[in-house]
Amino acid sequence: MTADPFRVLRIEDMLLLHVEVVNLRREGARLVREDPTAPALVLLHSPSQHMSEGVLSGGQFPETVPAFASGRSTLVFLLPDGEDGIDLTVGALLDWNRLIPTIVPADQPRDDPNEPALFDGIPRTAIEFPTRVLLGHDHDGSGFAWSDPLIDPVTLDGRAELWHVELSGAAGGPVHLKAFAEASGRPPRTGMPLDPTVPGDLVALTSLDEFVGPDGALLRRPLLADRFMLTPLGATVRMSGSWPIAPGFSSVSLTGYEHIASLGRDQFVHTVRHGFLSSGHPASFVETTKRFYDDPGDGTSVAYLRKEAHIVVDQAEVTYGAGAGYDQHQGRQLPFRSMRLTDTITPVVDLGAGAFWVTVGGVPLQFHATATDAEGRHVTMDMPLVFAFSDALDRMAGVYNNPATADRTNLGLGGQTVAMAENPSADGSTSMPVTSARFTLTSASGHPAGVLPAMVDAVARVPAVEQLTGLATDTAVRLHDAYLRQGLDGQPTGAFLHLVDKLPMSLSAEKAGGLAKPSTAVQVVTTQAGLLAPNFVGAAGEAAGVDSATLARIFEGTKLLGPVDLADLLADVPATSVAELKDLGEDEIRRRLDGVSQELLPVPLMRVGNLLDGSGSELRYVWKPRLRNDFPLLDLSAAALVLEATTVRSPDALSKSSVRGELRRFAFVFADVVRVDFERLTFTARPGSKPDVTAAGVAVTFEKALEFVNQLREALPADGFGSGAFVDVSTSGITAGYSLTLPTLSLGMFNLSNVALSARLTIPFDDAPARFRFAVSERQNPFNISVSMFGGGGFFALEVSTRGRGIEQIEGSLEFGGNASLDLGVASGGVHLMAGIAFQMTGDSVTLTGYVRCGGYLSVLGIVSITVEFYLALTYHKDNGICEVVGQGSVTVSVRVAFFSKSVSLSLERRFAGSAGDPSFTDCMALDDFVELCEGYAA
Missing domain, CATH: 2.20.50 (Outer Surface Protein A; domain 2)
Structure with missing residues (x-):
């Protein structure tokens, strides 16, 4: 019959062991094996070996702190084969080197989840240190030994030495221990030296043989104890462990652990847990707990535990871009290609769990960083960051992107120049001063952190916008979808920025020359065309065709020759025409801008550059659109339109703008009765001078019902705008025409006098219609005709306009009669x-x-x-x-x-x-x- 449990108690040196035996019965002063074929075990239960004590927060000295004792520890020994029993004496029970210690086997599940130290029917040694961690001898085959036990109390001057026994490794080196289980069924505790996740990490890191790296190498490492002593008052321990980062074990964050305790009381606890900063930098959260002796002010001495936390940046520089692991856009959503953190060790930070903003005293800590953009330019910034432990990376994006802390994601860049997009030519066309930028975290499954930063939007001084408006002002922008999807090489216009708010672009009517008043809204910043309306760029970055209905929306309100909507004359812009921009070199674009090349420019092009003499900069906005010919008042079958605006700004911020418009080979057709052909009509407005209008190749032809008037052409000059004609230009518009009075014609009794022919073309600069008036004499001054005693007179006038109904007015009169007298x-x-x-x-x-x-x-x-x-x-x-x-x-x-x-x-x-x-x-x-x-x- 197995012997009943009993205690070993010695008051002098406080020895206290609770003893249980298996397959041993008591015969007198000896324990004898009952079944010779079955294992015989001796189980020694010691009191709690560790006291988990709350750490002190702040500078206050509380009267009490929470403290929790660990469970009892159990040493299990097997009676060696061939021995039939063991003497029932203190010396025999404490001679642990003669007995065989039990070790938790590798790769073998426990028999009962509620019995963490029971394997294959045999209980195993389980020392609970620290609290909730069950330690045992490592199964790596390293040797260990217990020191000679104190068989009798050691006394001196009436005092006894505390009973103790120490475990050491082979040749006196550190002993190898492993944490094989975490004590369960305990209530959660906070504010302790060890984070609640540490016990589980210790179990995984020291006992799981499947804990291997990508190359298959074993990453499991035992705890190394330089000192491991058991006493009735608690363990005196000095042990540590370090482990490499295992990418495949994201649930484990612990990489370093060191623990020093005396008689079960912590003196020094140091943990290093791996994680990532929201910038993508791998970092470690280092927590150090120390016992400090202090005087609370009442003459007594207290010894509290204080915990401090630091973050150590493990890799100071990280790279972004195509190889960083972004799930979308190959990293183009971030203008930077690398970032280096200057602060590799932080000051004492506030404690946090899971994923949290790094703060000091509740205030976000500003990490100083130097980023490198796509053109190798260095940009410095201070930014708050989120830290997430390896086992909480899935929570990092939720913390960083929380709208409640959105102000922390908006970083001031102080106007530093940043290349907002990666341009293979590296010509600086995508670079601009950036005032601030707002960031978010986006999915990056190819990166160990699982997320990486991306730019949401920015406030920048866009050179093209400044040149257009003439104001050095900030503009809210974001990266264009076309650039994100295709990059600059994959799209013809080179769109890379999208203005958050549309920018109205208009020139006053007197500056636009009446030919066109280019009022539109631009929203896309491109490398090939400057500022564009958004419809010229497809969402996927492809060349986007723009139909006439879309052009009507883009150029709504833009007028040509008075009230004619420019959009009504614009032909569809096919995608193939836009795609041509990709193949146009800068030299060819310059040729087309300068008018040397007659090819169309399918989209409005904007160019900004410095003047050759260094006197300032120049902005040019040129468009040679494709026209259609279905407007009832204009014949544009062979027409060509060129619109150009040039702004020159000097270093002293003065600006001078000039506008040139040219419409070639077109004709006004009024009510199918009058046709006015123009070979070329050019308008130029320069600063400091009145607008200059030139017209060439003007011909007036009467048709159909008024064709008979052509018989009078012999009386008109060959060129209606030649000698004797007039062209008046004012701020309200252009008036061009002629007025010719024919000489009196007398043939016998026939007399014709006061015949005046006039024609007048008016092109206003406002929204009024263009008008044409032809008259033979006028109401107030009719022509006169007489034949003998009969006479009369009359007039005729025709006025047509570009207003929708065409003919505005036709009037005339004819009077004839005679008189006779007799005396x-x-x-x-x-x-x-x-x-x-x-x-x-x-x-x-x-x-x-x-x-x-x-x-x-x-x-x-x-x-x-x-x-x-x-x-x-x-x-x-x-x-x-x-x-x-x-x-x-x-x-x-x-x-x-x-x-x-x-x-x-x-x-x-x-x-x-x-x-x-x-x-x-x-x-x-x-x-x-x-x-x-x-x-x-x-x-």
């Missing part, structure tokens, strides 16, 4: 007869009037006179679809006898409404009457 001495008299017709069409209003006026007089001896005046007029008027005919007539008779005279006048007017003036059915019948009528028939 017989006694009596005299005369008669006259005049008839005329006048017409006027203004917009939708038409008026046509015909009239007859006749009369006569008779005088007898100057005593009696009779005068009769007869007038009859008929007017047809149509306005807004309503027609009306008005007839007017009057008769006036005057009689004078001597000194008496009397006049009588009779007049009559009648109006006749046309079909549009007849009453409608609804005018004739009320709604109630109509309903009653319908109901009557329904009945």
Whole structure:
């Protein structure tokens, strides 16, 4: 029968062991093996060997601190084969080198999850140190031995030495220990010297043989104890361990551990746990707990544990870009290609768990860093960072990207120049002063941290924007999607930045020359075209075709020759035309900008450069768009349009802008009756001088209904804008034309005089339409014609415009008649007869009037006179679809006898409404009457 448990107690040196035996029975003063074929074991349970004590936070000295004793430790020994028993004496029970220690086997699961030290039916040695960590001899085959036990108490001057026993390694070296289990079923504790994750990490790092590196090398390392002594009051230990970083074991963060304790009380605890900073730098979180002796002020001495934490940057410089491990865009989402942290060891930081912002006293710690951009330029910055332990990397992005701490991700760069995109030519076209940049963490499964920084947006001084606006101002930008997806090599326009807010781009009408008022909004910064509207760049970076409907939205409000929308004249821009930009070298682009090359520029190009004489910089904005020919008032079948704006700025910030517009081979076609052809119309506006307008190859042709006017061309100059013509330019527009008065023509009894021919073309700079007016004499100054005793006169005028309806006004009149008189001495008299017709069409209003006026007089001896005046007029008027005919007539008779005279006048007017003036059915019948009528028939 197995012997009952018993205790070994010695008061003098405080020896206390609780003894259990297996397969041993008591026979007198001896324990004898019961079953010779079964193992016989001696289990020695010692009191708690470690006290876990709370650390002191701040400078306060609390009256009490939390402390928790570890569980008991158990030493298990096997009775050697061939021995039938063991003497029941203190000396025999403490002679541990004669017994066989039990070791936790490798790669063998425990028998019972609730019994962490039971393997293959045999309990194993389990020393709980530190608290919640079960230690045993390592199974690597290294030798170890226990010191000779104190069989009898050692006394001196009435004092006994505390009982103790020490474990040492082979040849007196450090003993190899392993943590094979973590004590379970204990409540969670915080504020202790060891982080709660450390016990589990110690188990994995010291006992798992599957803990291997990428090359298959074993990474498991035992704990090395220079001193490992057990006493009734606790263990006196000095042990340490270090382990390499294992990429395949992300749940393990511990890489270094050192522990010094005296009689179960901690004196020094040092842990190094691996992790990453949000910048991608591998780093270690170093926690050091020390016992400090101090005087709280009452004359006593206290010894508290204080913990300090530091972060040590394990790798000062990291690289970004294509090989860094980004899941998308090959690292183009970050303008930097490397970053070096200057502060490789931080001051004392606040404690944290999982993933947390690195703070000192609650204030984010600013890490000083030097980043290198794509062109090798160094950029310095101070930035707060998040640290995450290796087992909490999945939480880093959530902490860093938390909107509540968004201000920490916005870094000030102080206007340092940064290459925002990687340009293979490294010509500085993507570099600009950056005031600040906001970052985020994005997925990078190819990097050990799992995430890497990316730029969300930035505030920068974009040179193209500054040159356009003339203001040194900050602009909010972000990297363009096309650049992120394709880079600069993969897209024709070289788009790399997207302005957060659209930038209105407009020139005043007087600067734009009336040819075009380039009002649009640009939002894309490119290397090939300067600033562009966003529609010219595809989302995936491909060459994007732009249809006319999109152009209408881009250039909404942009006018050509007055109210004509430029967008109505722009043809679709095919993707193939945009793609040509990729193959155009800088020399060819310059040729096209300078007008040497006649090829079209499919997108507006902007170029910024320094003047050759060093007197300043120059901004050029040039576009040679493709035109379509379906606008009713313009013939653009062979037309070509060039728009150019140039701004020169001197070092003293003064700016001078000039605008040039040229429209070639086009014609105004007004109502299919008048055609004005232009070979070239050029407008140039330079600072300090009035606008300069030149026109060449102008020809006026009358067609169809007015073709007869061409017979008069022999009386016109060969070039309507040559000698005798006029061109007036003002801030309101251009007026060009001619006015020619023909000489009086007399042929026998025929006489023609006061004939004036005039033509006037007006191109306003505002939104008013362009107008053309042709006239033969004028209402206030009609031409005159007479044949013998008959005579008359008239005028004709035609005005058309680029407004949608074309013809604005047509008016004219013609009057003819005669008069005769007779004098017989006694009596005299005369008669006259005049008839005329006048017409006027203004917009939708038409008026046509015909009239007859006749009369006569008779005088007898100057005593009696009779005068009769007869007038009859008929007017047809149509306005807004309503027609009306008005007839007017009057008769006036005057009689004078001597000194008496009397006049009588009779007049009559009648109006006749046309079909549009007849009453409608609804005018004739009320709604109630109509309903009653319908109901009557329904009945």
